[in-house]
Amino acid sequence: MGITLSDSAAKHVAGFIAKRGKGIGIRLGVRTSGCSGMAYKLEFVDEPEEGDLVFESHGLKVVVDPKSLPYIEGTELDFVREGLNEGFRFRNPNVKNECGCGESFNV
Amino acid sequence: MALLHIAEPGMSAEPHKHRLAAGIDLGTTNSLVATVRNGIAVCLPDEQGRTMVPSVVRYRTDGSIEVGQSAVRAHATDPKNTILSVKRLMGRGLRDVAHVEAMPYDFMDSDGMVRLRTVQGVKSPVEVSAEILRVLAARAEASLGGELTGVVITVPAYFDDAQRQATKDAATLAGLNVLRLLNEPTAAAVAYGLDNAAEGVYAVFDLGGGTFDLSILKLSRGIFEVLATNGDSALGGDDFDHRIFCWVLDRANIAPHSREDGRRLLMKAREAKELLTVCEEVPIKASLQSGEEVNLVLTRDEFAHITEHLVRKTLAPMRKVLRDAGLAPEDVKGVVMVGGATRMPHVQRAVAEFFDQEPLNNLDPDKVVALGAAIQANVLVGNRKDEDDWLLLDVIPLSLGLETMGGLVEKVIPRNATLPIARAQEFTTYKDGQTAMAFHVVQGERELVSDCRSLARFELRGIPPMVAGAARIRVTFQVDADGLLSVAAREMSSGVEASVLVKPSYGLSEHEIAEMLRQGMDHAGDDMTARALAEQRVEAGRVLEAIEQALAKDGELLDARERMQIDQSMAALRATLDGADHHAIRQAIDTLSRATDEFASRRMDKSIRGALAGRNINEIEV
Ligand SMILES: Nc1ncnc2c1ncn2[C@@H]1O[C@H](COP(=O)(O)OP(=O)(O)O)[C@@H](O)[C@H]1O
Ligand SMILES: [Mg+2]
Numbered sequence: 001m002g003i004t005l006s007d008s009a010a011k012h013v014a015g016f017i018a019k020r021g022k023g024i025g026i027r028l029g030v031r032t033s034g035c036s037g038m039a040y041k042l043e044f045v046d047e048p049e050e051g052d053l054v055f056e057s058h059g060l061k062v063v064v065d066p067k068s069l070p071y072i073e074g075t076e077l078d079f080v081r082e083g084l085n086e087g088f089r090f091r092n093p094n095v096k097n098e099c100g101c102g103e104s105f106n107v
Numbered sequence: 108m109a110l111l112h113i114a115e116p117g118m119s120a121e122p123h124k125h126r127l128a129a130g131i132d133l134g135t136t137n138s139l140v141a142t143v144r145n146g147i148a149v150c151l152p153d154e155q156g157r158t159m160v161p162s163v164v165r166y167r168t169d170g171s172i173e174v175g176q177s178a179v180r181a182h183a184t185d186p187k188n189t190i191l192s193v194k195r196l197m198g199r200g201l202r203d204v205a206h207v208e209a210m211p212y213d214f215m216d217s218d219g220m221v222r223l224r225t226v227q228g229v230k231s232p233v234e235v236s237a238e239i240l241r242v243l244a245a246r247a248e249a250s251l252g253g254e255l256t257g258v259v260i261t262v263p264a265y266f267d268d269a270q271r272q273a274t275k276d277a278a279t280l281a282g283l284n285v286l287r288l289l290n291e292p293t294a295a296a297v298a299y300g301l302d303n304a305a306e307g308v309y310a311v312f313d314l315g316g317g318t319f320d321l322s323i324l325k326l327s328r329g330i331f332e333v334l335a336t337n338g339d340s341a342l343g344g345d346d347f348d349h350r351i352f353c354w355v356l357d358r359a360n361i362a363p364h365s366r367e368d369g370r371r372l373l374m375k376a377r378e379a380k381e382l383l384t385v386c387e388e389v390p391i392k393a394s395l396q397s398g399e400e401v402n403l404v405l406t407r408d409e410f411a412h413i414t415e416h417l418v419r420k421t422l423a424p425m426r427k428v429l430r431d432a433g434l435a436p437e438d439v440k441g442v443v444m445v446g447g448a449t450r451m452p453h454v455q456r457a458v459a460e461f462f463d464q465e466p467l468n469n470l471d472p473d474k475v476v477a478l479g480a481a482i483q484a485n486v487l488v489g490n491r492k493d494e495d496d497w498l499l500l501d502v503i504p505l506s507l508g509l510e511t512m513g514g515l516v517e518k519v520i521p522r523n524a525t526l527p528i529a530r531a532q533e534f535t536t537y538k539d540g541q542t543a544m545a546f547h548v549v550q551g552e553r554e555l556v557s558d559c560r561s562l563a564r565f566e567l568r569g570i571p572p573m574v575a576g577a578a579r580i581r582v583t584f585q586v587d588a589d590g591l592l593s594v595a596a597r598e599m600s601s602g603v604e605a606s607v608l609v610k611p612s613y614g615l616s617e618h619e620i621a622e623m624l625r626q627g628m629d630h631a632g633d634d635m636t637a638r639a640l641a642e643q644r645v646e647a648g649r650v651l652e653a654i655e656q657a658l659a660k661d662g663e664l665l666d667a668r669e670r671m672q673i674d675q676s677m678a679a680l681r682a683t684l685d686g687a688d689h690h691a692i693r694q695a696i697d698t699l700s701r702a703t704d705e706f707a708s709r710r711m712d713k714s715i716r717g718a719l720a721g722r723n724i725n726e727i728e729v
Contacts, residue, residue, distance in 0.1 A: 043119055080110065088110060088111040
């Protein structure tokens with residue numbers, strides 16, 4: 001199943017990495033905290049860490065640490081615009097309930 | 108619902124704990140807000156995709172306030188209530204404002220800053236600027252999906268204390284937490300990444316709508332120093348519009364016109380000017396209320412020809428600024444172009460010729476200042492990893508000092524000292540039995556008080572009667588990271604003290620600010636710990652460096668045990684620098700300074716005795 005990027009997310013990620021001038025891809029992950037238990041991580045990757053799983057989507061490297069994977073397996077990262085605000089959203093099939101803020105969730 | 112952005116490795120924020128930061132270019136003609144998102148600085152657009160907000164505020168009869176483009180349109184019909192270029196009035200009394208007579212406002216002369224009478228009552232420039240800031244902040248919060256943690260606002264390098272304070276007051280009134288005021292040329296240099304570039308001297312050429320500012324910056328060890336500034340406060344893109352306007356009247360052979368016709372033609376002139384940056388020639392067509400028709404074509408060459416004298420006006424300031432900095436054009440390593448009007452090809456050419464190099468212009472000249480401010484704001488709220496981080500230091504634009512006997516100025520903090528800074532100087536009494544002293548704080552480079560700007564006066568009373576020259580009065584000047592000054596005087600034997608926070612003479616009174624705050628504000632920004640940390644680190648660096656130098660020079664004044672104690676305290680301070688606890692750093696600095704007290708006084712004794720005597724301050728009769 002793995003992790004994928006939507007067309008729009010891929011386009012933006014590629015653009016951001018190019019402008020930033022370095023980085024091999026992005027990291028998706030989770031950690032515990034937040035109002036409903038888990039929170040997403042989204043970061044640039046300069047070097048993968050040991051044990052990281054690396055997926056490819058639209059020619060971009062998507063890095064996930066093995067502990068995070070079960071919680072986000074099958075996720076599609078999307079890029080959306082809402083009024084003046086724009087940014088990424090995790091479309092995560094494992095989520096039971098979100099806290100409504102888009103930043104933390106429960107499985 | 109919050110949307111996510113890509114953070115630097117290891118820097119993902121806790122949910123709901125994003126530190127949203129923005130940089131604001133509060134310009135004379137146009138203002139912008141920018142932020143760092145997904146690792147890149149971007150200017151934030153409105154729903155129509157426009158990043159620039161014209162710095163125009165209109166107070167309407169129905170009690171509403173318009174800011175930006177819609178206010179611009181009202182300028183011709185409602186000039187008294189439509190405030191343009193308010194930046195020129197910030198921190199200024201009526202007498203200080205150039206060309207007041209040409210401004211259509213209903214000025215009110217009061218003791219402090221000028222006021223304007225509008226349909227919504229009397230407004231100060233601070234309140235007008237706050238309206239612009241509110242619009243920018245609202246845009247940033249809508250674009251970032253949350254409340255701003257802090258902002259960096261840019262000001263011209265030559266802005267004095269009163270103008271800086273007025274800018275901060277406007278931000279407070281708009282409910283913003285100001286992390287730092289940053290000099291505009293410094294911000295532009297940051298946007299170009301010059302702060303990580305090679306050390307050297309850079310020129311910043313800023314031609315805006317109505318002002319021309321030149322700065323020479325020197326970069327060394329991550330610190331930008333403003334070596335010199337110059338310019339022309341009455342030269343900008345608007346003058347080029349005006350030349351085209353006159354050319355049109357002349358060519359179309361039309362007579363003086365109604366206000367509305369004038370406005371229309373000026374708009375056409377401006378459009379033509381901006382188009383000529385990309386086109387070789389542009390048509391200028393207009394149907395006037397008077398029934399007259401304008402149908403002309405302006406070529407780039409003709410435009411360059413009719414505005415040549417305006418471009419030439421930039422040459423003298425360029426020569427002067429270099430002379431002041433003691434430099435030749437070839438000493439300048441790079442030239443940064445700022446301001447929409449630098450897009451004009453013949454301006455680019457003139458600058459390239461003068462410095463004999465192509466100026467840097469791959470960033471949008473009307474955005475660079477906001478972008479640099481955003482980058483700095485992002486660092487100050489702590490969104491970047493420490494290792495590849497620098498702290499940008501600004502410098503004092505003009506020396507600060509005290510009036511001494513004979514109307515002379517004794518400089519306490521020299522210009523270009525890096526901020527924040529504290530400096531103390533000792534003075535003594537002039538007459539036997541003198542029990543009070545008057546202090547007059549001034550800002551400027553000149554020797555005579557009358558040539559400097561007066562900032563504040565205060566008195567120290569209750570000095571125990573002593574023979575002349577026996578009292579030791581220690582005067583401490585402290586300037587915070589925003590360039591704001593406080594001065595304290597203390598008689599060392601009795602401990603009597605007096606101090607002023609320099610509320611610049613044209614600033615708002617304490618009471619006025621409190622009143623405005625009560626009316627307009629619901630939350631005061633918290634003091635940023637990030638800034639406190641940065642400041643303590645800088646302070647620690649300075650202390651360590653000073654002690655190292657002293658040890659190298661006078662180390663023999665210490666015995667082995669004393670020396671070890673100092674070395675240990677220094678090591679302890681260095682250890683706190685890796686952490687993020689500014690209290691810990693402060694404590695370590697204090698411990699270190701106690702450990703070196705004795706050393707310092709021995710060094711004092713060693714250096715020429717009596718050097719302290721002989722400096723006198725105007726005494727006052729009590
Ligand atoms: N493409 C262009 N060609 C020539 N002038 C331009 C262009 N774009 C903007 N300007 C001019 O830049 C000026 C505004 O500059 P700006 O940097 O926004 O001003 P300020 O710093 O004074 O707020 C205006 O006179 C505007 O006409
Ligand atoms: Mg500007």
